[in-house]
Amino acid sequence: MLEIKNLHAQIAEDGTEIIRGLNLKVEQGEVAAIMGPNGSGKSTLSYILAGREDYEVTSGDILFNGESILEMDPAERAASGVFLAFQYPVEIPGVPTMTFLKTAMNAQRKARGEDELATPDFIKLVKEAAGKLSINMEMLKRPLNVGFSGGEKKRAEILQMALLSPELCVLDETDSGLDIDALKIVSDGVNALREQNRSFLVITHYQRLLEHIVPDSVHVLYKGQIIQSGDKSLALELEANGYAEIIGKAA
Amino acid sequence: MVTPKSLAKQRKAGKVMSVVSIAKLTEAEEMLFSAYDERAEKSSQSDAAIAVLKANGLPTRRVESWHYTDLRSVLKNVPAEVGEAVSGKVDTLVGNASLLALDALSNHEKADFRFDDAIGQLNGAFATSGSSLNVGAGEKLESPKEIQNAVEGKAAHTTHTVSFADKSSGTVIERQLGEGGFATSVTNLKIGNEAEVSYIIVQGKGVEATHLGQINVTLGADANFTLFVLNTGGKLVRQEIRINVAGEGSDFQLRGVNLIGDGQHIDVTMDLCHNVPNTTSEEIIRNVVTGKGKGVFQGRIAVAQIAQKTDAKMACNTLLLSDEGDFSTKPELEIFADDVACGHGATFTDLEPSYLFYLMSRGIPEKEARALLIKGFVDEIVEDLDHEALEEAIVSIIDSWLDQNG
Ligand SMILES: Nc1ncnc2c1ncn2[C@@H]1O[C@H](COP(=O)(O)OP(=O)(O)OP(=O)(O)O)[C@@H](O)[C@H]1O
Ligand SMILES: [Mg+2]
Numbered sequence: 095m096l097e098i099k100n101l102h103a104q105i106a107e108d109g110t111e112i113i114r115g116l117n118l119k120v121e122q123g124e125v126a127a128i129m130g131p132n133g134s135g136k137s138t139l140s141y142i143l144a145g146r147e148d149y150e151v152t153s154g155d156i157l158f159n160g161e162s163i164l165e166m167d168p169a170e171r172a173a174s175g176v177f178l179a180f181q182y183p184v185e186i187p188g189v190p191t192m193t194f195l196k197t198a199m200n201a202q203r204k205a206r207g208e209d210e211l212a213t214p215d216f217i218k219l220v221k222e223a224a225g226k227l228s229i230n231m232e233m234l235k236r237p238l239n240v241g242f243s244g245g246e247k248k249r250a251e252i253l254q255m256a257l258l259s260p261e262l263c264v265l266d267e268t269d270s271g272l273d274i275d276a277l278k279i280v281s282d283g284v285n286a287l288r289e290q291n292r293s294f295l296v297i298t299h300y301q302r303l304l305e306h307i308v309p310d311s312v313h314v315l316y317k318g319q320i321i322q323s324g325d326k327s328l329a330l331e332l333e334a335n336g337y338a339e340i341i342g343k344a345a
Numbered sequence: 346m347v348t349p350k351s352l353a354k355q356r357k358a359g360k361v362m363s364v365v366s367i368a369k370l371t372e373a374e375e376m377l378f379s380a381y382d383e384r385a386e387k388s389s390q391s392d393a394a395i396a397v398l399k400a401n402g403l404p405t406r407r408v409e410s411w412h413y414t415d416l417r418s419v420l421k422n423v424p425a426e427v428g429e430a431v432s433g434k435v436d437t438l439v440g441n442a443s444l445l446a447l448d449a450l451s452n453h454e455k456a457d458f459r460f461d462d463a464i465g466q467l468n469g470a471f472a473t474s475g476s477s478l479n480v481g482a483g484e485k486l487e488s489p490k491e492i493q494n495a496v497e498g499k500a501a502h503t504t505h506t507v508s509f510a511d512k513s514s515g516t517v518i519e520r521q522l523g524e525g526g527f528a529t530s531v532t533n534l535k536i537g538n539e540a541e542v543s544y545i546i547v548q549g550k551g552v553e554a555t556h557l558g559q560i561n562v563t564l565g566a567d568a569n570f571t572l573f574v575l576n577t578g579g580k581l582v583r584q585e586i587r588i589n590v591a592g593e594g595s596d597f598q599l600r601g602v603n604l605i606g607d608g609q610h611i612d613v614t615m616d617l618c619h620n621v622p623n624t625t626s627e628e629i630i631r632n633v634v635t636g637k638g639k640g641v642f643q644g645r646i647a648v649a650q651i652a653q654k655t656d657a658k659m660a661c662n663t664l665l666l667s668d669e670g671d672f673s674t675k676p677e678l679e680i681f682a683d684d685v686a687c688g689h690g691a692t693f694t695d696l697e698p699s700y701l702f703y704l705m706s707r708g709i710p711e712k713e714a715r716a717l718l719i720k721g722f723v724d725e726i727v728e729d730l731d732h733e734a735l736e737e738a739i740v741s742i743i744d745s746w747l748d749q750n751g
Contacts, residue, residue: 169714
């Protein structure tokens with residue numbers, strides 16, 4: 095499904111290398127967790143997967159379903175099934191959330207050669223998905239993310255994910271900013287989307303999220319590389335001992 | 346203020362230059378002056394108006410308020426034929442609006458002519474028709490009234506007179522239409538005490554048109570007035586907004602959207618005078634410039650010495666979407682009172698890359714994502730109208746502009 099091969103990437107503006115020879119394979123249906131200290135390059139990796147222009151891939155490749163996505167722009171990647179739930183979703187004044195959702199859903203349908211959604215069908219889909227995530231429809235009348243609380247923004251990200259039904263879901267610290275109940279709601283939402291042909295890359299600092307969304311594999315990202323991989327027990331080990339030992343071993 | 350009488354006095358005193366002092370008339374000036382000379386129907390007022398214009402010529406960049414729109418050099422030629430503006434060729438902007446007729450001007454309406462600037466002079470010299478509306482005391486207009494001012498190919502000049510008596514309310518839509526030609530259109534609007542009025546100017550002319558508009562407003566006590574101006578068309582456009590806040594406790598709101606495409610020059614110039622204590626005003630102008638479009642917003646706020654507790658805010662935000670486009674903004678605060686809150690701000694930006702990335706990361710192609718952001722930038726202002734049908738109509742004009750220019 096996803097194969098990242100010896101990826102090197104730098105900040106386009108100043109040439110600082112952030113991703114330094116990263117290798118990672120995620121199989122179809124797999125939930126892979128990525129952990130790692132602050133500043134190790136987790137969000138950068140997620141942005142590069144989504145195609146953000148601020149980063150430049152200098153070598154290596156990203157294969158999605160066997161094909162390189164490096165030449166695709168963010169919209170093409172999304173239409174082919176990549177979704178990023180942002181660590182910090184931006185507030186976009188003037189663009190009503192519902193308009194945005196409809197535009198995004200129809201753009202992806204169009205890219206796949208499907209018919210556009212009729213408004214009543216669209217509203218029905220949003221109501222259903224919002225209900226499952228305890229999102230108030232009134233909130234969706236507001237401009238996109240504007241004035242949403244931290245937790246509401248994260249829920250809105252998962253709502254978009256549910257509506258766009260991507261094949262690869264990258265969740266960047268979706269658990270941060272969520273209260274205990276919201277964490278459960280959001281995790282249930284994610285678990286409900288777990289499927290044979292849908293993979294997840296779950297970036298988190300805490301074992302707590304991984305109790306709800308149980309991963310198939312856990313990877314430690316440090317200074318732009320995966321320095322250790324294991325099963326869910328690796329997360330428990332990190333929770334107990336911190337990163338020092340693993341970093342020491344890798345050095 | 347220049348009246349025919351004061352003009353005669355000035356001329357006697359040698360203060361008004363004579364025609365010969367203009368070195369050489371431009372083609373447009375020649376056309377205008379000879380069109381006037383050939384006019385069958387003249388009056389002492391129209392004579393007075395053309396006299397000032399002949400004396401001074403069209404304004405150049407050396408005239409401060411015309412600094413960014415050098416009319417004398419940009420007004421290349423004027424259609425020789427002077428005709429009449431027409432109304433009723435298109436549907437009203439909103440379904441339930443009723444159309445006001447364009448009629449010959451009465452002497453009473455002509456008495457409102459102001460010749461203190463080029464638009465007033467041109468209009469005073471040539472205007473023969475216009476719409477008029479008088480809303481009586483306490484009367485509440487259930488649905489909007491619409492003025493249509495369509496000019497095709499020829500020159501046409503109109504003066505519209507609207508008054509809202511005390512405690513009346515309503516919405517008036519003024520549409521500037523037509524594919525080409527040269528038009529001046531002056532609106533004189535009187536708003537009585539405690540009246541609530543919305544006035545919407547929608548200028549959507551063809552790309553060959555020259556349009557010189559002016560609205561003169563007097564605002565009574567405790568009145569609420571919202572003026573919305575949308576400019577999407579025209580090759581050379583100037584809309585002047587002159588507000589005399591003359592009644593205590595009144596509020597003036599201006600919302601302006603200028604969508605400026607390649608080859609267009611759109612100038613909005615506001616002169617707002619807070620002349621009495623305890624009044625408020627807020628102006629928000631949003632501009633989008635593409636291609637080699639050129640735009641201007643001049644906003645002057647004058648607060649008289651007695652106008653204590655004035656609260657006036659002005660903001661002008663511009664999305665410059667092309668390196669070849671240009672927008673000039675000149676705020677001017679002239680404050681003579683000491684207990685006031687006045688502020689202004691201007692921003693110039695391109696589309697925010699992080700917004701664009703967010704939208705595209707959801708599968709929205711770049712062109713569509715850009716359009717969504719541009720639309721968001723201006724739609725925010727339209728929402729302030731608080732009139733659903735009107736908002737929809739205006740948003741759909743904006744959408745079709747974006748389809749063509751975005
Ligand atoms: N556009 C940028 N400009 C400058 N520095 C950047 C940029 N993007 C990333 N960096 C730097 O790259 C490094 C990796 O950042 P990144 O956000 O990927 O870390 P992270 O692993 O997600 O951290 P956290 O756990 O705190 O979210 C940091 O040192 C960060 O400051
Ligand atoms: Mg991060």
